[in-house]
Amino acid sequence: MRPPCRPAVPTVRLLLPLLLSLLGAPRGVGAGPAELRVRVRLPDGQVTEETLQADSDADSISLELRKPDGTLVSFTADFKKDVKIFRALILGELEKGQSQFQALCFVTRLHRNEIIPSEAMAKLRQKNPRAVRQAEEVRAPEQLHMDIAVNFSQGGLLSPHLHNVCTEATDAIYTRQEDVRFWLEQGVDSSVFEALPEAMEQAELSHCRQVGDRGKPCACHYSLSLAWYPCMLKYCHSRERPAPYKCGIRSCQKSYSFDFYVPQRQLCLWDEDL
Template identity: 35%
Template sequence: MELVWHLTFLYLLVRPTNLQLLINVKNQGGDVMQENITANVSEDTIILEFLRLDGVFISQLVDFTNEVEAMKVIIPAEEELGQSGHQTLCFLTHGAQADFIAPDAMAKLRQKNPGTVRVAEEDKGWRQTTLTAWAGRVTRLLSPAAARHCRAANDHVYLRTADLARWPPRPGMEQSYSSAVTAFPERALPAEGEGQLAISTCANTTDDTDCICHLEVCVNWYPCGLKYCKGKPQGGLSYRCGIKTCRRCYRYHFYVQRRASCAGLS
């Protein structure tokens, strides 16, 4: 069934209200999951959430004002490995990489057929990110919304130090955020001009020592652009008439001090 959406543009004296959408999405394996998308116009943020079939909960926040994207991953314990509780991780990247439509445009969406199972129109492929530092207190300096989003991750919030130069300093800050983060050990960082590390991946070691962990997340459906239709011949002007939808996968590489911390990942 064709994906049909309406963008309702009412000329009101107030900004558009916030929006929450529940979307039935088919992944590449043919399984159907439900995504929850919330647009907060007053905070200029979007949050997309879903529960994977393996029990892993994904929550992706995009803070448009502060140009911060935060991918939160909650991994349930593996009882057969003697684990208890759950593990929460959060990955911060510069928001320019995100290609969601803006919250005010998202808040105007109306889903015509809520029960329809959606499939993205375009596959954006994989985005690989090698994290190089623990974010520490810089998270709340970069984005209050991301700080709330990642609070449960505690000291498991990661970022790329190369991204720090892309965020302008906030009032009262130094010229960079570098002093507010903790870099990974040098052996866990690729040497300049080289892709090899002096440390093994967690998947290739059996010792409970430090290693490089890998985590993959696929967002199978999200609004990534607006569509425009041509007006009547008399006017000839184009107008917003729908959305373009995309799929994107993320692969995160990050340092852990013990291989056991990578359990359930790879």
């Protein structure tokens, strides 16, 4: 006798726990930045907490997470100035004679399709704070050649966020010629930018991992990853609403690799571990 067939169980698609609260009252002028803490899974499988802040008045978004090795990575998107700032606070190894930490800042042009608007980010809520989030989309990694230095004392002309974000990295703020050309066309003063030694542009420098003398200049490499961030808005359709309406977000993960000049090998000691 054949066993009775069980009816097929329909696949239930779980709703995204992070939803946009579209009916909430608008944030008033002078209100503090909205903050969201999310547990995220890193590319290596480990879990960390990520803090996201959105300030719709300043039209900016910031993200911060701590890597398992203690490195603090932050990302700031300044929509008003078309600027994004990456910062890494890298812990030193005191037994190797390194300083307590080293700070790096990388400044590039912000494109509007990279991350959701600050107003939408400020309305994000999550139902289950203990859930571990994993990005729905892994975007193609970027390799960036940073061949221009940013003058910290004039950095506020590029973005008002630069002084606060890069205050520990006054001598290690880098950008690219192609982004500088765009900002100059937007009216940013040229005093913000300083050319790095031509040897870096001509690829004459050795990679730091190949240089034994810690006092010599070299081409340094650093990589970081944004493990989880809201990169797109989702739109839904219904019979009750003739026009599409916002109903959630799509999350992304993206990695960045930076090559840049350092005047001394000892300013790029993490390259020893590559």
